[in-house]
Amino acid sequence: MICVEFKKAWNDTSVENCDVCGNLLINRYWEFTHTDGRTYRACRQDDEELLRWLDEQRQRPGYADFLSLS
Amino acid sequence: MTKPERHDNIGLTLLNQNLVNICDEMAVSMMRTAYSPIFSEGLDFSTLILDEHGNLVATAGLNPAMLGASLYAATWIIQEVGAENFEEGDIWIYNDPYRGGSHMPEHMMILPIYIDGEIVAYVGNIAHMAEIGGMAAGSFSATATDIYQEGLRLPPVKLFERGEPVKDIWRIVLTNHRTPANSWGDLHAMLGSLYIGERRLRQLIEERGVPNIRKSFTQLQDFAEQHIRDEIQALPDGVYCAEDRFDDDGIGNTPYYIRLTMIIDGDRVVFDFTGSDPQAAGAINAPYVVTLSGSLNGLLYFLGRRLPVNAGISRAVRVVTQSGTICNVRHPGACVGGQTEYQPKLIEMIVSGILSKLGPDRATAGTGNTSLNFLFGGIDPKTHEYFAHYHFEGHGWGGRKTLDGNSAQIMLHANCRNTPVEIFETRYPWLHHDYSLSQGTAGAGEHRGGLGVSRDIEVLGDVITVSVLADRGERRPEGILGGAPGSLTEVLVKRAGSDEFQDFRVAEGSKSLTKFVNVRLKKGDVVRLVSPSGGGYGDPLDREPALVLSDVIDRFITKEQALEEYGVVITPDTTVDLAATATARSKRK
Numbered sequence: 161m162i163c164v165e166f167k168k169a170w171n172d173t174s175v176e177n178c179d180v181c182g183n184l185l186i187n188r189y190w191e192f193t194h195t196d197g198r199t200y201r202a203c204r205q206d207d208e209e210l211l212r213w214l215d216e217q218r219q220r221p222g223y224a225d226f227l228s229l230s
Numbered sequence: 231m232t233k234p235e236r237h238d239n240i241g242l243t244l245l246n247q248n249l250v251n252i253c254d255e256m257a258v259s260m261m262r263t264a265y266s267p268i269f270s271e272g273l274d275f276s277t278l279i280l281d282e283h284g285n286l287v288a289t290a291g292l293n294p295a296m297l298g299a300s301l302y303a304a305t306w307i308i309q310e311v312g313a314e315n316f317e318e319g320d321i322w323i324y325n326d327p328y329r330g331g332s333h334m335p336e337h338m339m340i341l342p343i344y345i346d347g348e349i350v351a352y353v354g355n356i357a358h359m360a361e362i363g364g365m366a367a368g369s370f371s372a373t374a375t376d377i378y379q380e381g382l383r384l385p386p387v388k389l390f391e392r393g394e395p396v397k398d399i400w401r402i403v404l405t406n407h408r409t410p411a412n413s414w415g416d417l418h419a420m421l422g423s424l425y426i427g428e429r430r431l432r433q434l435i436e437e438r439g440v441p442n443i444r445k446s447f448t449q450l451q452d453f454a455e456q457h458i459r460d461e462i463q464a465l466p467d468g469v470y471c472a473e474d475r476f477d478d479d480g481i482g483n484t485p486y487y488i489r490l491t492m493i494i495d496g497d498r499v500v501f502d503f504t505g506s507d508p509q510a511a512g513a514i515n516a517p518y519v520v521t522l523s524g525s526l527n528g529l530l531y532f533l534g535r536r537l538p539v540n541a542g543i544s545r546a547v548r549v550v551t552q553s554g555t556i557c558n559v560r561h562p563g564a565c566v567g568g569q570t571e572y573q574p575k576l577i578e579m580i581v582s583g584i585l586s587k588l589g590p591d592r593a594t595a596g597t598g599n600t601s602l603n604f605l606f607g608g609i610d611p612k613t614h615e616y617f618a619h620y621h622f623e624g625h626g627w628g629g630r631k632t633l634d635g636n637s638a639q640i641m642l643h644a645n646c647r648n649t650p651v652e653i654f655e656t657r658y659p660w661l662h663h664d665y666s667l668s669q670g671t672a673g674a675g676e677h678r679g680g681l682g683v684s685r686d687i688e689v690l691g692d693v694i695t696v697s698v699l700a701d702r703g704e705r706r707p708e709g710i711l712g713g714a715p716g717s718l719t720e721v722l723v724k725r726a727g728s729d730e731f732q733d734f735r736v737a738e739g740s741k742s743l744t745k746f747v748n749v750r751l752k753k754g755d756v757v758r759l760v761s762p763s764g765g766g767y768g769d770p771l772d773r774e775p776a777l778v779l780s781d782v783i784d785r786f787i788t789k790e791q792a793l794e795e796y797g798v799v800i801t802p803d804t805t806v807d808l809a810a811t812a813t814a815r816s817k818r819k
Contacts, residue, residue: 214502
């Protein structure tokens with residue numbers, strides 16, 4: 161995982177979001193390649209671990225089982 | 231020289247109360263000095279004390295809807311701008327929902343407090359400006375399809391620099407608002423609140439010393455974190471799902487789904503919104519901080535007793551969203567309705583859909599759960615000046631284990647108040663024909679839902695432009711454990727000379743029953759706003775007959791409903807016929 165510092169030009173008013181949680185990226189992000197082969201830009205250093213953990217959780221029975229709610 | 235201070239829980243509690251009192255005083259100042267009823271009557275604002283990094287240390291117990299912004303926005307401003315670019319006497323303002331704001335009408339101000347040349351803390355506030363331009367008077371554009379139709383967007387900019395107003399910024403703001411005199415007054419109410427907070431916090435820092443205050447701020451946050459982690463730890467680990475939907479987004483006719491998987495994992499909670507719908511074309515989307523707010527508020531409803539609200543609570547929680555969904559709007563998506571319509575749905579999903587199953591004694595049935603935002607503007611026939619106002623309506627909450635639902639209560643996530651009749655009629659050209667609890671609409675139950683309200687108001691001016699952003703026009707608040715569902719939102723109009731109320735689809739061709747903008751009404755037209763009533767809790771046949779009788783006497787239900795819904799027979803002289811009631815109930819059990 162690498163930490164990438166960035167500073168937008170004063171006239172660049174765009175914003176970017178964390179690929180893991182959707183939070184705002186400001187001034188820096190952590191970049192890593194996940195097991196799905198995709199490169200992620202994350203707002204927090206522990207997001208790589210969070211994503212791995214979520215992958216496991218998403219295999220659990222009942223996860224995102226919205227059909228049973230309807 | 232200031233004495234070193236020993237910290238213990240009692241000391242921290244006293245300090246926390248001291249800080250909250252400062253926030254309360256800031257709030258009273260804002261309420262008393264604002265021009266707009268949304269401040270002075272609605273109390274749609276928050277006041278904050280933040281540490282040197284912008285992390286929340288204390289807030290007045292006013293508007294939990296702003297919790298996400300209170301927790302994150304200042305830290306983001308400070309990071310983006312750079313603390314090295316702040317100076318003593320500066321005041322920063324912003325309202326950008328893509329970088330920490332909840333929606334554009336809510337403006338945040340922060341003021342750094344310097345001691346010996348160093349920032350020790352900030353005071354801040356967030357307040358809902360009644361009018362900030364955009365496509366609709368009142369700046370709540372239900373049919374906006376991008377942010378640029380919602381009003382003037384401010385990135386973090388200085389409103390004051392070294393104690394002097396930045397006049398260019400003031401002129402840009404006041405030029406783009408429809409009611410600049412109100413904005414001038416409300417912005418100064420916010421400024422006055424900051425100066426009160428600064429003065430009081432400086433006194434406290436002088437009493438306790440900078441090192442002690444810094445240490446205490448950290449300890450308060452650590453205490454809150456540990457407190458909420460302990461509460462979460464007591465819940466059973468597991469994966470829980472909940473779902474709710476919008477009737478539509480005001481642009482098309484399809485529903486939009488919010489989907490949540492909540493994982494309780496030891497002493498932390500992860501809220502995963504994967505599976506929620508892509509962001510809508512209309513203005514029902516939520517920025518990230520609104521989803522954060524709703525997640526935390528849902529948790530705090532269940533766990534938050536005696537918990538100091540500060541940055542510590544957010545450390546036990548992760549919120550996972552995808553940018554470009556209804557839960558995390560991406561530029562240039564419209565999002566003014568996320569704060570008022572999406573967030574209470576999310577809270578109810580967590581409280582009623584998930585946590586109440588873990589503690590049935592704390593379960594509640596479905597609430598009305600729409601702010602029923604009603605906006606209007608025009609030229610006042612008395613003053614010949616432009617006016618605009620933002621009003622939200624109370625509704626019925628769901629019944630619960632021990633009590634009926636509250637009636638005419640503002641939505642779950644806000645301690646706000648609606649606009650009093652007197653303000654409607656003295657400040658704006660409206661006349662009330664009726665303002666009452668909606669008889670017979672509450673979801674029946676052992677504990678019935680709270681009642682929504684019905685309001686008929688007549689236009690007195692030549693022309694008035696109205697807009698509505700609401701929901702629950704098609705899906706009734708659910709009853710639970712055998713309780714009946716509540717009732718729907720209705721927004722109707724009766725044109726002058728007509729005897730018939732019609733919905734705005736029929737009368738004006740709007741796509742949605744509950745979302746439309748800029749409908750021009752004329753003198754003599756009457757608008758009817760009907761807010762939903764809450765769902766019932768438990769079997770209505772188990773309701774105490776005396777309570778049913780009381781509801782009949784109060785005209786919350788009719789005698790016919792008493793029999794049909796509750797199996798209670800009310801005699802002509804308005805008493806309960808116990809024998810007939812027992813017979814009626816036994817036949818239906």
